[in-house]
Amino acid sequence: MKDNEKEILRIIKYLPVALILIISSLLTYFLYNQNINQFHSENQKLEEKYISLNKDLTKFQIEKIKSNILYEKKEQIKNLKKELQNQVNNAHNIAYSLYKNNKDKLAREEIISLIKDALREIRFNENRGYFFIYDISSGRNILHPIKPNLENKDLWSYQDTKGTYLLQEMNKILQAKEATYFNWFWTKPDELNKEYEKIGFFKKFEPYDFFIGTGEYIVDFEKQLKQKITRSISDFRYKEDGYVFILDFDGNYLSYYNKKYIGKNLFDFDIVAGQENILKKLKDKAMTSGYLSYQHKDKPFNKNTIKKITYVDSVKDWNWIIGTGFYMDDFYKDLEIKKKYLEESNKLALQKLFIGSIFVTLLLLFIFIYLSRLLEKKFYNYKKSIEKQMNDNIKKDNILAQQSKLAAMGEMLGNIAHQWRQPLSTVSTIVSGIRLHRELGNKDEDLENESFLKIKKHIEYLSNTIDDFSNFFKPNKLAKEFQLEDMINKTLQLVENQLVKENIILIKEIQNKKIYGFENELIQVLINLINNARDELVKSDEKKLIFISSKKNDKNIIIKIKDNAGGVNPLILDRIFEPYFSTKGDSKGTGIGLFMSEEILVKHLNGSISVENINYDFEEKVYKGAQFTIIFPINHFESKEYLS
Incomplete structure (x- = not known):
């Protein structure tokens, strides 16, 4: 222990000084070379940094726009549902007002005729929206202003292209609640051979057990929404010349900074070098989202062929490719400015490095010489306190262990007393019985032998009990x-x-x-x-x-x-x-x-x-x-x- 302590003290005294001199020399040499290498590597890394930063920016812009598209789509569907509900509620109010004002004057069929006449000519949603009425129980059409030939026909067994029995589903739903939203497929007035998905709102008319409903074709709703979104994105700009384009999967421009391209195909213009496969590349990359690089000929304010890196993503249910990118010629402009700055800053940094290295070395030598002496003193004091604490802990642990054992012994002695009480009482009874028999002159060797065997058995039990407790202690x-x-x-x-x-x-x-x-x-x-x-x-x-x-x-x-x-x-x-x-x-x-x-x-x-x-x-x-x-x-x- 003493030899180890001397070795530790020698290390405390001399090792820091030696290490400071060695480390300071090595560090100065390393920093010098590091500075020179950094100057050269900065030029190499600048392109990577530029590309990385702009990749992040383009990805952020596309993700933000895609998120806005999906949000706008969701919100517009909510608004559409609300509009359909409001229209049906208005129609329901009209029908109920006619019923209330005429129920005591006119027959049922006459009131229904009034309701049909009142609702037949009402239009909304740019004249696409209209009201229809069906009998809930039978599926009979009561009002259909667009297809009047359906009126009074039983459509209980009608199935749309997805196999949904529309009127039977309405019967189930409206038996349980007053109104509901519903999606189904139905033909357009001008396209009788094809069914399109509709979203609608149906509300029960209690007095006559029929429901009033309306709907909107999803394709018509989305057409309006797409036009609104593409117009907005065509006008969107970020940075100086950053724009976002939208193509459909056939390569038609839906949105572009140059509006003359909108509605035309990518292949109608020579704007990408070697563009034979560009649409396939854009589409494949957009399906999983990612980056694509190519030579572009249509940078705003510059018609030269320039390398462009583009981030693309897709809105799959609309068959859209959305993308934006950046041009590498901007990087080369920044590079020339950066090179000049690096040359000047590198010269100044080398001068500061040598001066700082000398100053830090001297300062550290002084500090570590002082600290080594302080540590030597602390070491002795700490050694004494550790020895004292160890001795105190050993004593404390011994006391606690002894107290625990004594407490356990107290419990065990009580257990021994309980376990011995019954066998000792039994032995005492057997001995008293033998003695009583002898005093009465009834000597029975078989009984005594049997009693001695019982005594032996109880003595063995007492012995085993002692062994169990002694093993524990x-x-x-x-x-x-x-x-x-x-x-x-x-x-x-x-x-x-x-x-x-x-x-x-x-x-x-x-x-x-x-x-x-x-x-x-x-x-x-x-x-x-x-x-x-x-x-x-x-x-x-x-x-x-x-x-x-x-x-x-x-x-x-x-x-x-x-x-x-x-x-x-x-x-x-x-x-x-x-x-x-x-x-x-x-x-x-x-x-x-x-x-x-x-x-x-x-x-x-x-x-x-x-x-x-x-x-x-x-x-x-x-x-x-x-x-x-x-x-x-x-x-x-x-x-x-x-x-x-």
């Missing part, structure tokens, strides 16, 4: 193989009489496993936990239960002990493993049982212990109690002897 412990179930059974034999005395029922659920470790240490931990549960249960007037279970996985053993004593006060739940912390009072508890249990599991068994309050069911009744969980590895301990 042996000071030298040796790691060995043992069965988990045997260890738990030994524990329960040591505390069984105390539990029986207090009418405590113990329930086991053991998954056996061969373990290599310290058996008695685990027994001590389990006894502590069972005794604590017992002390709490004796306060209870209801059925007293303790459960002990074990299970295993590939690496660990998990033991759980729970009771139905009501649990631990939440205010002290995180303190119960502290030394000398007890809720039993000075006369009953030392406050070291759970502390030593945690010490044994953590330091001797490389495990852990935790506690929680739980509610659980047992025999169709809910109980509340504390549950302790012990986890430790199956095969961790070295085969060595140690003092408990």
Whole structure:
């Protein structure tokens, strides 16, 4: 130890100085070369930085625009639904007003005719929207202003191209609620051979058991929305000349900075060098989104052929390719400016480097010489404090261990007394019986021999009890193989009489496993936990239960002990493993049982212990109690002897 201390002190004194000189020299040389290399590498990296920054910018612009498109589509559908609902509500109000004003004057069919006449000519949504009426129960059409030939026809069995029975579905839905949105397929007035998806709103008219509805073709709605979006994107700009283009999957321009291209095909213009396959490349890349580079001939304000890097994405359900890019000629302009700046800054940086290196070296030498002396003094003081702390900790641990053992011995002596009381009483009774027989002159050798065998049996039981308890208190412990179930059974034999005395029922659920470790240490931990549960249960007037279970996985053993004593006060739940912390009072508890249990599991068994309050069911009744969980590895301990 003394030789090591001298070596440490020499290192403290001389190593920092030597290291400073070496490191300072190497660092100066390194920084000099680094500065020169950086000057050259900056030129090489500038293009990568420029491309990376602009890639991020173009990707951000496209992702933002795509997000806006999807948001706008979603919002417009919401607005469309709201508009359809408002229109149907207005039509419903008109119909109900006619019914209310004429129900006592006109017949049912006459009122329905008034309603049909009132709604037949109403149009909205740029004259595409109209109202229709169907009988809910029969599927008979009552009003269809666009196809009057359908009126009074039974459409109960009508199926659209998706196989939906429209009127039957309406019957099911409107039986349960007053109104609903619905999607279905229907022919256009000018295209009778093809059905298009519609979105509509239907509302029940209670007086006559029919519903009023309207709808909008999705394709017409989207056509308007697409026109609005493409016009907006054509006018959009970012940076000086950044724009966004939109092509459909056939290569037709839907949006472009130069509006003369809109409505025409990509291949109508010579704006991409080698553009034979450009549409396929754009489409393939847009399906997964990504970057594409090519030679472009149509940069705003510059018609030269320039390398362009473009980020493209798609709006798949509209068959759109959206993209934007940047031109590399802007980079070369920035590069010339950057080169001049780097040359000037590099010269100045080298001058500062040499001056700073000399100053820092001298300063560090002074600081480290001072620190080495200070560390030498601190080392001696720290050494003394460590030695003192170690001695104090050893004494403290010994005291705690002894207190824990004494507390356990007190519990065990009580258990011995309980386990001996019955056999001793039986032996006393047998001896008294033999003596009484002899005093009465009734000498019976067979009876006496049988009595002696019983006495021998009870004496052997007492001897085995002494062996069980003496094994638990042996000071030298040796790691060995043992069965988990045997260890738990030994524990329960040591505390069984105390539990029986207090009418405590113990329930086991053991998954056996061969373990290599310290058996008695685990027994001590389990006894502590069972005794604590017992002390709490004796306060209870209801059925007293303790459960002990074990299970295993590939690496660990998990033991759980729970009771139905009501649990631990939440205010002290995180303190119960502290030394000398007890809720039993000075006369009953030392406050070291759970502390030593945690010490044994953590330091001797490389495990852990935790506690929680739980509610659980047992025999169709809910109980509340504390549950302790012990986890430790199956095969961790070295085969060595140690003092408990």
